[in-house]
Amino acid sequence: MSAHLPAARVISALVLALLAGIVSPSHTWAAANSQVAESTLPNGLRIFVKTDRRAPVVVCMVWYKVGSMDEVNGTTGVAHVLEHMMFKGTKAVPAGEFSRLVAEAGGRDNAFTSRDYTGYFQMLHKSQLPLAMKLEADRMANLSLSAEEFGKEIRVVMEERRWRVDDRPRSLVYEQLNASALKAHPYRYPVIGWMSDLENMRVEDARAFYDRWYAPNNATLVVVGDVTPQEAYKLAAQHFGPLQRKTLPVRKITEEPQQRGPQQLTVRAPAELPYVLMAYRAPVLRDPDNEWEPYALDMLASVLDGNEAARLNRNLVRAERIASSADASYDGIGRGPGTFYLSATPTPGKTAQEAEQALRREVQKLIAEGVTAEELQRVKSQAVASHVYERDSMYYQAQQIGSLDMAGLPPTVADLFVEKLKLVTAEQVQAVAKKYLVDDTLTVAYLDPQPLAGKKPSAPPPGLRHAQ
Amino acid sequence: MRSKPLQLFATVALLFLAQAAQAILPIQHWETKRGARVYFVENHDLPILDVSVDFPAGAAFDTAEKSGVANMTANMLRLGAGGMDEDEIARQFADIGAQFGGRFDPDRAGAGLRTLSSSNERGRSLEILGRILARPEFPAPVLEREKVRLIAMLKEADTKPDTIAARTFSRMVYPAHPYGLRSSGEPDTISKFTREDLLAFHRRHYNAERAIVALMGDVTREEATAIAEALTAALPAVAGAPPVLPPVAQLPKSETRWITHPSTQSHIMLGAPGIRRDDPDYFPLFVGNYVLGGGGFQSRITEEVRQKRGLAYSAYSYFAPMLREGPFVVGMQTKGEQAREALGVVSKTLNDFIAQGPTAKELTAAKNNIVGGFPLRIDSNRKIHDYLSVIGFYDLPLTYLDDFTKNVERVTTEQIKSAFQRRIHPERMVTVVVGPGDEKSAQAAH
Numbered sequence: 001m002s003a004h005l006p007a008a009r010v011i012s013a014l015v016l017a018l019l020a021g022i023v024s025p026s027h028t029w030a031a032a033n034s035q036v037a038e039s040t041l042p043n044g045l046r047i048f049v050k051t052d053r054r055a056p057v058v059v060c061m062v063w064y065k066v067g068s069m070d071e072v073n074g075t076t077g078v079a080h081v082l083e084h085m086m087f088k089g090t091k092a093v094p095a096g097e098f099s100r101l102v103a104e105a106g107g108r109d110n111a112f113t114s115r116d117y118t119g120y121f122q123m124l125h126k127s128q129l130p131l132a133m134k135l136e137a138d139r140m141a142n143l144s145l146s147a148e149e150f151g152k153e154i155r156v157v158m159e160e161r162r163w164r165v166d167d168r169p170r171s172l173v174y175e176q177l178n179a180s181a182l183k184a185h186p187y188r189y190p191v192i193g194w195m196s197d198l199e200n201m202r203v204e205d206a207r208a209f210y211d212r213w214y215a216p217n218n219a220t221l222v223v224v225g226d227v228t229p230q231e232a233y234k235l236a237a238q239h240f241g242p243l244q245r246k247t248l249p250v251r252k253i254t255e256e257p258q259q260r261g262p263q264q265l266t267v268r269a270p271a272e273l274p275y276v277l278m279a280y281r282a283p284v285l286r287d288p289d290n291e292w293e294p295y296a297l298d299m300l301a302s303v304l305d306g307n308e309a310a311r312l313n314r315n316l317v318r319a320e321r322i323a324s325s326a327d328a329s330y331d332g333i334g335r336g337p338g339t340f341y342l343s344a345t346p347t348p349g350k351t352a353q354e355a356e357q358a359l360r361r362e363v364q365k366l367i368a369e370g371v372t373a374e375e376l377q378r379v380k381s382q383a384v385a386s387h388v389y390e391r392d393s394m395y396y397q398a399q400q401i402g403s404l405d406m407a408g409l410p411p412t413v414a415d416l417f418v419e420k421l422k423l424v425t426a427e428q429v430q431a432v433a434k435k436y437l438v439d440d441t442l443t444v445a446y447l448d449p450q451p452l453a454g455k456k457p458s459a460p461p462p463g464l465r466h467a468q
Numbered sequence: 469m470r471s472k473p474l475q476l477f478a479t480v481a482l483l484f485l486a487q488a489a490q491a492i493l494p495i496q497h498w499e500t501k502r503g504a505r506v507y508f509v510e511n512h513d514l515p516i517l518d519v520s521v522d523f524p525a526g527a528a529f530d531t532a533e534k535s536g537v538a539n540m541t542a543n544m545l546r547l548g549a550g551g552m553d554e555d556e557i558a559r560q561f562a563d564i565g566a567q568f569g570g571r572f573d574p575d576r577a578g579a580g581l582r583t584l585s586s587s588n589e590r591g592r593s594l595e596i597l598g599r600i601l602a603r604p605e606f607p608a609p610v611l612e613r614e615k616v617r618l619i620a621m622l623k624e625a626d627t628k629p630d631t632i633a634a635r636t637f638s639r640m641v642y643p644a645h646p647y648g649l650r651s652s653g654e655p656d657t658i659s660k661f662t663r664e665d666l667l668a669f670h671r672r673h674y675n676a677e678r679a680i681v682a683l684m685g686d687v688t689r690e691e692a693t694a695i696a697e698a699l700t701a702a703l704p705a706v707a708g709a710p711p712v713l714p715p716v717a718q719l720p721k722s723e724t725r726w727i728t729h730p731s732t733q734s735h736i737m738l739g740a741p742g743i744r745r746d747d748p749d750y751f752p753l754f755v756g757n758y759v760l761g762g763g764g765f766q767s768r769i770t771e772e773v774r775q776k777r778g779l780a781y782s783a784y785s786y787f788a789p790m791l792r793e794g795p796f797v798v799g800m801q802t803k804g805e806q807a808r809e810a811l812g813v814v815s816k817t818l819n820d821f822i823a824q825g826p827t828a829k830e831l832t833a834a835k836n837n838i839v840g841g842f843p844l845r846i847d848s849n850r851k852i853h854d855y856l857s858v859i860g861f862y863d864l865p866l867t868y869l870d871d872f873t874k875n876v877e878r879v880t881t882e883q884i885k886s887a888f889q890r891r892i893h894p895e896r897m898v899t900v901v902v903g904p905g906d907e908k909s910a911q912a913a914h
Binding site: 054055056087099104105106123125128152157158160163166167168270271307308309313318321324345348378381383385388389391392394449 | 513514515516554555558559561562563564565566567568582583584589613616617619620621623624626627628629729730731732733763764765766774775776777778779780781782801802803833836837838839840841842843844846847848849850
């Protein structure tokens with residue numbers, strides 16, 4: 001979810017990209033993330049700086065450790081609504097001025113909200129870094145949040161929800177799967193919020209959220225580009241230093257109770273093709289030095305779907321022709337619980353259930369027969385290469401550092417990940433598949449396509465559309 | 469805060485003056501023995517090579533009867549070539565971490581890759597790329613499978629309001645031009661063409677003499693020369709006159725179409741044929757469009773539709789310059805009941821802009837952003853590689869990037885006003901609305 005359209009890719013791309021490619025270079029020329037400098041201001045603002053002098057530009061990001069998982073029933077979506085309102089002015093910088101000042105400085109800016117965090121960024125010429133910091137520091141503490149601006153912006157967010165979710169059958173499938181798979185943990189809320197909560201939301205809700213969570217000691221500044229750590233620290237101290245730290249609320253996150261058996265649901269929506277999405281509970285990376293399962297799960301997802309030669313594509317799409325597409329992904333870096341996803345679009349004439357059975361057969365085959373050394377080596381080579389390619393994007397590097405930090409992980413995990421991936425064995429991949437891809441913690445969602453003609457245009461409020 | 473922008477602008481201007489003496493990007497350019505044009509920027513900061521070979525072989529080179537052949541040809545290059553089957557190609561690329569990238573748009577088609585520059589990885593990946601470009605096999609069983617997949621995807625896409633709007637819009641803007649053909653082809657044309665059609669299309673359009681090779685990254689000039697030769701040496705020779713796209717006819721009158729769809733939002737598109745890549749009005753229209761609907765929150769359309777009225781999450785305008793006149797598009801999505809209101813707001817915004825042009829202040833703001841943000845356009849290997857490919861394909865001057873900011877600076881409010889008045893005619897535009905309700909019910913709602 002982002003305030004402007006162009007960065008819409010941010011949310012979903014992030015986790016996948018992270019998992020697809022956090023690896024370490026085997027060559028000396030690749031600047032490792034161990035070269036990320038770190039500092040903390042007295043008021044608690046954490047700062048990461050990575051120097052990249054390939055172009056005279058910088059990326060400046062401010063991350064707040066607050067996302068939709070910090071919301072409560074009745075005000076779902078407020079983290080994202082607040083992200084939009086962050087562009088609506090302070091006393092010193094009235095509504096609309098933030099983006100105008102960045103634009104006139106030749107910069108681009110945007111923001112993103114996820115379950116775990118809310119982030120804001122500017123990309124600009126290095127001489128404009130002080131402007132970015134000045135503006136970010138100002139809105140960290142002085143947001144106006146006028147009822148008038150809120151009244152207009154909440155309508156924009158409702159349009160965003162219609163566009164992203166309500167009119168996209170597969171987004172509905174994901175949203176409802178998520179709300180069904182989890183019974184208690186706030187990861188069950190859609191980041192954009194339920195429509196009825198958006199309708200009921202008032203500016204006071206956004207203000208309360210802002211007052212509670214927006215503070216230097218709940219934020220991380222990430223700067224990547226043509227700047228030294230010392231220069232960046234100095235600017236940060238100048239602009240963010242005077243802000244007061246706050247007493248943050250105790251985070252009372254409901255733990256998800258153990259799932260005790262498979263669940264399934266069906267979403268009916270206008271579409272041509274069926275679709276199946278399967279979600280298994282999985283662990284997340286908490287102790288990067290000592291755990292091995294998350295790396296093995298990442299390897300498992302890559303063996304199934306990490307490259308064009310991987311199993312799902314080769315077997316289900318090319319050879320058996322049961323699916324026109326088939327995917328696997330592991331969501332293992334985050335503040336909340338992890339998930340391992342399998343999904344497929346059946347070829348015409350096949351049902352979603354047949355595609356599901358095909359996915360299950362691939363999993364069973366892997367559990368029974370294991371993976372080959374060649375498959376493991378292929379994924380490892382890809383990981384090494386991807387880690388080098390990532391360095392072509394300053395934006396990506398900044399985003400990687402920020403999102404790791406939000407998950408409580410140091411930036412060095414980006415390099416560690418590939419070293420750990422290199423150590424993953426065939427037996428470990430088999431073991432995590434056997435342990436985690438089990439029916440007891442599975443939730444399956446089917447898209448049951450409906451004809452376009454004869455459908456009523458209006459739908460019941462999405463809040464009432466839980467499938468179970 | 470008021471005086472800040474001027475100050476900022478001065479800084480940026482000075483910066484560019486200081487750099488003016490040297491080329492921003494030293495582009496090396498030559499032709500291969502077979503006449504392919506090569507564009508190369510040598511850069512050793514990262515151990516990466518980006519390389520692509522493109523041809524005038526995009527969807528606009530399809531005929532209506534065999535619409536989709538161009539797309540399927542490009543799509544199937546890597547699905548069997550030079551004695552390797554699709555699995556072997558996929559495995560070999562994956563084994564060395566090479567990322568294959570096809571290109572396909574109305575004008576261009578081709579293939580490329582990103583690889584580590586170390587000699588083993590680079591050598592192996594380029595060898596496979598060479599086979600893919602010159603000796604694709606288009607195996608019949610794979611073609612049958614890909615047809616089934618593509619037709620299924622198209623049928624799925626055709627249930628989506630944004631696809632329906634874009635397809636309808638395109639057909640109405642280009643009723644008699646291949647730019648109006650669906651780039652992937654239609655289910656009924658796809659089901660008919662054969663392997664021989666793909667082979668013939670490849671022979672006719674993937675010629676060495678018309679190839680554009682773009683290289684960016686960690687190789688020397690000598691290595692780049694050898695790579696370009698190797699990639700183009702085995703390409704088919706030109707047979708017959710170069711394929712030429714027909715001229716685009718201007719629309720004779722306005723036309724509006726409302727299509728009912730069970731979505732919550734209406735998808736709205738307005739537009740007409742716009743500009744060519746080598747158009748003399750390119751810079752006035754490009755800078756002017758920043759003010760109209762290309763400059764995000766700084767643009768009038770976003771201000772009127774989103775900021776003032778909360779009618780849409782995204783509202784924009786753009787030009788898509790191509791070999792011939794690519795489309796000028798204004799678009800947005802809004803709740804069904806608001807479609808008529810939103811359409812009124814955006815039409816008025818467009819008409820006012822055409823009548824009056826931008827203000828001096830708006831033009832300054834646009835230039836500040838475009839000129840000041842120029843370094844962001846070339847801050848990665850990937851972006852530079854993309855520019856090389858565009859400069860080559862559209863035969864833009866090698867100094868295109870060096871001249872870019874000067875060309876932007878030169879634009880005046882009068883030029884923008886004049887260019888928009890000459891080129892964009894609201895009385896001869898297409899309007900498409902796809903969403904809940906038809907024109908009558910949408911009117912009744914207001």
